Amino acid sequence: xxxxxxxxxxxxxxxxxxxxxxxxxxxxxxxxxxxxxxxxxxxxxxxxxxxxxxxxxxxxxxxxxxxxxxxxxxxxxxxxxxxxxxxxxxxxxxxxxxxxxxxxxxxxxxxxxxxxxxxxxxxxxxxxxxxxxxxxxxxxxxxxxxxxxxxxxxxxxxxxxxxxxxxxxxxxxxxxxxxxxxxxxxxxxxxxxxxxxxxxxxxxxxxxxxxxxxxxxxxxxxxxxxxxxx
Amino acid sequence: xxxxxxxxxxxxxxxxxxxxxxxxxxxxxxxxxxxxxxxxxxxxxxxxxxxxxxxxxxxxxxxxxxxxxxxxxxxxxxxxxxxxxxxxxxxxxxxx
Numbered sequence: 659x660x661x662x663x664x665x666x667x668x669x670x671x672x673x674x675x676x677x678x679x680x681x682x683x684x685x686x687x688x689x690x691x692x693x694x695x696x697x698x699x700x701x702x703x704x705x706x707x708x709x710x711x712x713x714x715x716x717x718x719x720x721x722x723x724x725x726x727x728x729x730x731x732x733x734x735x736x737x738x739x740x741x742x743x744x745x746x747x748x749x750x751x752x753x754x755x756x757x758x759x760x761x762x763x764x765x766x767x768x769x770x771x772x773x774x775x776x777x778x779x780x781x782x783x784x785x786x787x788x789x790x791x792x793x794x795x796x797x798x799x800x801x802x803x804x805x806x807x808x809x810x811x812x813x814x815x816x817x818x819x820x821x822x823x824x825x826x827x828x829x830x831x832x833x834x835x836x837x838x839x840x841x842x843x844x845x846x847x848x849x850x851x852x853x854x855x856x857x858x859x860x861x862x863x864x865x866x867x868x869x870x871x872x873x874x875x876x877x878x879x880x881x882x883x884x885x886x887x888x
Numbered sequence: 889x890x891x892x893x894x895x896x897x898x899x900x901x902x903x904x905x906x907x908x909x910x911x912x913x914x915x916x917x918x919x920x921x922x923x924x925x926x927x928x929x930x931x932x933x934x935x936x937x938x939x940x941x942x943x944x945x946x947x948x949x950x951x952x953x954x955x956x957x958x959x960x961x962x963x964x965x966x967x968x969x970x971x972x973x974x975x976x977x978x979x980x981x982x983x984x
Binding site: 660661662663664665667668701702704705707708709710711712713714715716717719720721722723724725726750753754755756757758759762763764796818822824834835838839842843845848849852853855856859860864865887 | 890892893894896897900901904907908911912915920922923924925926927929930931933934937939941942943944945946947948949955958959960962963965966967968969970973974976977978981
């Protein structure tokens with residue numbers, strides 16, 4: 659799904675670097691604070707990063723005859739917020755750009771924005787809103803992870819449409835790109851949401867204290883979830 | 889139900905596989921080539937408009953096999969970390 663090397667003309671690739679830079683800077687600062695102040699959360703950070711590694715390497719066949727891969731940025735965004743998720747996304751995108759010629763170094767800024775920032779912002783916002791409204795925790799996690807995936811591909815379509823409006827203008831081009839990406843992506847996003855929901859359940863079972871320490875769930879919610887295993 | 893969510897997720901994945909097999913069979917009978925990357929689809933579209941990428945990747949996996957190797961390696965690195973940490977948490981819980 660990443661925009662390939664050389665496929666963003668001047669000035670768009672520079673613009674997306676500039677947009678992504680502050681998120682990465684804040685993210686690095688937040689990682690540093692995490693290391694200093696909440697060391698017990700570091701294994702969870704490693705798990706969140708590992709999910710981006712695993713899920714973004716799986717190119718899955720979707721329903722309409724093409725393949726794409728999930729993003730796996732949902733857990734990082736839910737646990738640590740969009741800026742730290744941006745750092746995790748950056749690591750994976752560099753790996754793929756350098757070793758796999760998947761994505762690219764000139765398009766890194768744009769790809770970090772879609773996968774590491776826009777998707778995670780959606781996931782984070784949905785998770786926070788769902789918890790505040792008292793929605794079912796697992797349903798909220800499912801929605802957050804699935805929509806992080808969909809948002810990433812929607813933003814990729816916007817980025818391409820801005821750079822290549824063609825003869826049909828921005829909206830025409832956006833519809834064309836979104837038709838290629840979004841339809842492939844919807845079934846994959848549902849699977850991704852389901853898998854991450856399951857992982858969240860295991861974290862609630864094994865390590866609920868970290869979720870409390872990061873202010874992700876209240877003690878009473880955790881007690882309720884553990885008493886009635888889903 | 890103790891494993892309700894596991895069963896639900898497994899069912900969802902089975903439905904996904906079933907739809908894939910069904911679609912694949914339909915595409916095969918029509919003789920079209922399919923299951924390429926969606927990103928290649930977008931790239932073809934852009935190149936069809938006359939755009940030339942202004943820079944090439946400085947290194948590409950020399951063959952499909954080596955590309956799969958590197959993707960598998962990426963997944964393996966992630967899976968080891970996930971398995972290690974979940975196992976560590978579980979062990980801690982049992983010991984406590």
